[in-house]
Amino acid sequence: MTRIAVRSSSVVSARATSFMRLLLAMVLIAMAPGCAGGVGDPVPPSLPQYAFINGQWFDGEGFRAATWYSVEGRLTKRPPAGLVQTVDLAGLYMVPPFGEAHNHNVEGPWNVQAVARRYLQDGVFYVKNPNDVRDFAQQIKHAINVPTSIDATFAHAGLTGHGGHPAALYEDVLRIGRYEPAVGPIERGWFENRAYVVVETEADVEAKWPMIVSGRPDFLKVYLVHSEDDGKSSETLPDHHRQGLHPELLPGIVARAHAAGLQVTAHVETAADFRQAIRAGVDELAHVPGWLIQRADDAERARLTEEDARLAADHKVRVVTTSVAGQAMPSIGGHHQHGSHAGHGTGQQMKHNALPADAASNVLKDNLQLLLRAGVTVVIGSDHAETSLAEVVHLSTLHLFDNRTLLKMWCEATPAAIFPARRIGKFAEGYEASFLALAGNPIEDFDQVQAIRRRFKQGVPLDGDLMKDAAWSAAGQRSQ
Numbered sequence: 001m002t003r004i005a006v007r008s009s010s011v012v013s014a015r016a017t018s019f020m021r022l023l024l025a026m027v028l029i030a031m032a033p034g035c036a037g038g039v040g041d042p043v044p045p046s047l048p049q050y051a052f053i054n055g056q057w058f059d060g061e062g063f064r065a066a067t068w069y070s071v072e073g074r075l076t077k078r079p080p081a082g083l084v085q086t087v088d089l090a091g092l093y094m095v096p097p098f099g100e101a102h103n104h105n106v107e108g109p110w111n112v113q114a115v116a117r118r119y120l121q122d123g124v125f126y127v128k129n130p131n132d133v134r135d136f137a138q139q140i141k142h143a144i145n146v147p148t149s150i151d152a153t154f155a156h157a158g159l160t161g162h163g164g165h166p167a168a169l170y171e172d173v174l175r176i177g178r179y180e181p182a183v184g185p186i187e188r189g190w191f192e193n194r195a196y197v198v199v200e201t202e203a204d205v206e207a208k209w210p211m212i213v214s215g216r217p218d219f220l221k222v223y224l225v226h227s228e229d230d231g232k233s234s235e236t237l238p239d240h241h242r243q244g245l246h247p248e249l250l251p252g253i254v255a256r257a258h259a260a261g262l263q264v265t266a267h268v269e270t271a272a273d274f275r276q277a278i279r280a281g282v283d284e285l286a287h288v289p290g291w292l293i294q295r296a297d298d299a300e301r302a303r304l305t306e307e308d309a310r311l312a313a314d315h316k317v318r319v320v321t322t323s324v325a326g327q328a329m330p331s332i333g334g335h336h337q338h339g340s341h342a343g344h345g346t347g348q349q350m351k352h353n354a355l356p357a358d359a360a361s362n363v364l365k366d367n368l369q370l371l372l373r374a375g376v377t378v379v380i381g382s383d384h385a386e387t388s389l390a391e392v393v394h395l396s397t398l399h400l401f402d403n404r405t406l407l408k409m410w411c412e413a414t415p416a417a418i419f420p421a422r423r424i425g426k427f428a429e430g431y432e433a434s435f436l437a438l439a440g441n442p443i444e445d446f447d448q449v450q451a452i453r454r455r456f457k458q459g460v461p462l463d464g465d466l467m468k469d470a471a472w473s474a475a476g477q478r479s480q
């Protein structure tokens with residue numbers, strides 16, 4: 001058993017003291033009526049009631065004038081009894097808050113406040129983390145999933161094969177580049193069962209299942225990596241490093257997960273991975289094949305057919321875009337490996353993909369087009385960007401979708417994919433009183449998604465002190 005040694009030094013205690021002061025300031029701000037204080041602050045038990053007047057509200061097609069009320073954090077069109085604060089939305093354009101269906105950056109106590117604030121700033125209230133370090137995620141429970149912060153779900157440790165992705169990523173790259181600077185020394189091997197679980201046989205799955213579900217994941221993550229090569233010897237595949245779960249284990253794992261009430265998200269790279277995952281019954285694919293092109297033959301292996309797209313549509317599998325993820329993927333010392341999962345922390349030894357970016361983006365683009373034509377639910381996730389804003393901005397440059405389609409993917413389909421049981425992603429009676437007020441109509445001008453004038457989450461205003469925190473302003477606020 002090894003433990004993470006948390007550094008104790010005067011630097012840390014000085015930081016802790018100023019953190020306590022900040023916390024106290026936030027509590028004092030939060031106690032002021034009708035005003036959210038800091039990110040993650042508790043909200044008083046009885047929320048003020050609001051009347052939102054003079055706003056244009058997105059109805060799934062366009063924008064319509066309406067008056068909505070917020071009562072106990074829920075939307076209603078019935079004027080409530082008692083005291084009501086009026087919020088004049090002065091012709092602004094209301095959209096449901098955005099989602100990020102694939103990112104690993106909501107991960108630990110050292111930066112959760114800054115990460116949450118950045119998401120809220122970009123209007124992204126819902127985040128799905130499809131592989132995290134279980135112990136760290138458990139330390140940030142208090143800071144998220146409250147009205148004054150983002151809401152996030154976690155898979156914890158994903159299932160892979162012996163030597164499969166992402167074991168080396170955690171043990172060799174992220175351990176040193178990302179986690180040791182944050183928490184102090186970590187022994188190699190510490191991440192097994194915390195950030196990845198190795199299963200080679202049905203017996204392994206059986207034996208490790210209680211440990212997997214004991215972490216109370218919100219969903220399960222599995223890794224398929226070049227599953228077309230599974231079982232081939234290393235002699236026939238001399239320079240092939242990337243691998244994942246044996247695909248024949250997947251149907252059994254999916255059945256167990258579904259029986260436990262867990263949806264399954266599969267990491268995929270090639271068209272073979274895509275097919276195996278869908279046939280095994282997974283609910284979501286964490287990538288569109290073509291997102292990662294590192295070798296000459298990867299592009300063709302990633303290319304989907306019409307039949308593949310129909311298979312996904314028939315199985316109602318959601319697919320996460322991650323079109324910017326490949327740009328962040330490095331190759332190390334000439335060997336192509338999966339590198340830093342966040343595009344930071346190991347900068348020195350990284351160099352950019354030697355293959356023309358066009359080859360990669362063409363396959364990805366063609367695949368996305370096929371999926372859309374087949375009616376597959378496509379949701380927004382960046383994997384490596386700071387928030388999903390970068391992903392939608394990139395997708396908009398591919399000219400695959402009109403503005404309305406892209407908006408609906410971001411504010412309707414993605415939040416629904418992250419929290420399927422919640423009433424979010426549209427404005428309707430009893431739905432959560434969460435919205436972004438934009439300066440202009442994003443269907444006419446998509447850039448308006450960045451012109452956020454007000455934010456409400458579950459009946460709590462998130463503007464004012466929360467978004468104008470000194471630390472945040474110093475970091476450089478986007479022009480509004």
Ligand SMILES: [Zn+2]
Nearest residue numbers: 102103104383
């Ligand atoms: Zn990822």
